[in-house]
Amino acid sequence: MNRQTILEFRSLCIKLFEGSLDDHESQRLNELMYHPALRKVYFGLVKVNLSLKFAGECCRESSELLSEETFVEQVWESLAEEEKNAEPAQRFESIEESPRRVNRKVYQQKQPRQISKFNLYSAITGAAALIFLFIFASLSPERAAVKVAAVRDSLDVKFADDSKRYSKGDIIWAEETIKISEGFIEFATARDVLITVEAPAEFEFNKQDDMQLEYGQLYANVGENGIGFTVHTDNMRLIDLGTEFGVYRDKKGWTEVHMIDGEAALVAGGSWFKKTKQQLFQGQARGVSGNGTSVEELDSKPEKFARYINSDHKSVWRGQKTLGLADIVGGGNGLGSGEYKSGIDTASGEYTADINRLNSLKSSSGNRYFNVKSLPFVDGVFIPDGEFGSVQVTSQGHTFSELSDTDGKYWIGLLNGAYHPRLNDVLPHTLTLQGAKQSYPENSALFIHPNQGITFDLNKIRQIVEGNQFARFTAEFGLSDSVFDNDNFVVPLNNFEVFKEGQLNCDLQVLVDGQLRFEKRNQSPSQKPSRVDLTLKPQDRFLTIIVSNPVEDNLPDSGFVWAFMREPNLHIRRN
Known part of the structure; x- marks a missing residue:
């Protein structure tokens, strides 16, 4: 996950808490919510919310983590109950008495509070967001670096100006964004997964069994130890069940999945609340729209994807x-x-x-x-x-x-x-x-x-x-x-x-x-x-032809x- 995307997500979360998201920003937030790492950030914000004073009762009544489906409803119920049982507000005034200044407490008659539920919720969640961002950016310890893969080979590869360069044998670390403008690069993970990426492409490994593709074309050959390997895009995720597959995504969001062998689970959806799930088998292909709202059948093109490269022989085998x-x-x-x-x-x-x-x-x-x-x-x-x-x-x-x-x-x-x-x-x-x-x-x-x-x-x-x-x-x-x-x-x-x-x-x-x-x-x-x-x-090693x-x-x-x-x-x- 690159830093720019994380900053964009934090900004959108603050606007969500403030109630100032427009339609375009709301759609973008939904797209980002599909990324598992960003969902963790979001629920971290939620947990800070629930620890504040105005939502404290909700946290004390249940020590279990709220599910995604019930979170919104329970927060609103908690806020309503807090407002109903709130103590009257007190005011402190300063009065002047000659020749000396005297401060005394003045009690006012209790009046019904005129605080909007929406404003109260916005204030709480806004404060929670700011606290969370401060803690996350300033106080939390750095996560330990995780080795996720190694470069097996590359052929005629050119890296983008803002991308780190990699050579054969180099280690790939989690959440390192890689951008290539030309050529091919091949990776192997410790869990027996071989991945070949064809330019132009931008991608990163979240962990050994999870890869995010922003755009580009990749092929994955998953061995027995790698079952469960997942490829994410903003509009879908593909979960391996022991297979070979290819994924293509353009810069506008259109995504294709081509099953070469075995089977995999496709989960598509433009919103993290609404998903389409399909199981795909050898010879099947699907196309997912940019916002993930539609999934359509495609003709399978297994030779579209570069499977193995060999820099010594300048070869690219596409099956x-x-x-x-x-x-x-x-x-x-x-x-x-x-x-x-x-x-x-x-x-x-x-x-x-x-x-x-x-x-x-x-x-x-x-x-x-x-x-x-x-x-x-x-x-x-x-x-x-x-x-x-x-x-x-x-x-x-x-x-x-x-x-x-x-x-x-x-x-x-x-x-x-x-x-x-x-x-x-x-x-x-x-x-x-x-x-x-x-x-x-x-x-x-x-x-x-x-x-x-x-x-x-x-x-x-x-x-x-x-x-x-x-x-x-x-x-x-x-x-x-x-x-x-x-x-x-x-x-x-x-x-x-x-x-x-x-x-x-x-x-x-x-x-x-x-x-x-x-x-x-x-x-x-x-x-x-x-x-x-x-x-x-x-x-058999040698084949001889004689005329x-x-x-x-x-x-x-x-x-x-x-x-x-x-x-x-x-x-x-x-x-």
């Missing part, structure tokens, strides 16, 4: 169900951050965004394995050739021997996108699959000309979806039939007539930790794409075998 391997080859993190038409030179293991460095013929000098140091999720690349025996396929020394003899040559490299660059007589163009253009970004594709291999490190990729696993790897493998379109060549080649049916072909092999898990022989442009669907286990063109096939020109994998994706299994 997407798949990660793309083609995007990773393009220098991305599998979530769309890769660069189209960029890729890896297989003969060196170097990544490049300059496609002109990939438009040539390369050959191998033995079965060497090259680590791709600039791409953290790619373990390495190699040129497969069974002539040299077993081939190393991972950085951990896994080998594979079931390879055909190849000529050890390949064109272009490994490319993000179904795109053929200008190369000799071939014009730059988008590849096709059974006549359909595989345009980017509508279609994800890994262009992998024969006689190349690539291995992905699943353990490192799992860091993006922390706490979750990959269930499957799927893709469609095919050869582009754009090779038969004369418009893609400087001079018409009439390849459809040159090559016999099935003469243009290649093989696909997919390995997991060096073991063959899928194989397709003699894939040709005229065939339907081959479907790859592999089950993955948590202990080769055996020399025994006697292919006249392997340069026209334009192979690629469409939608090569890892499917995420939620834990």
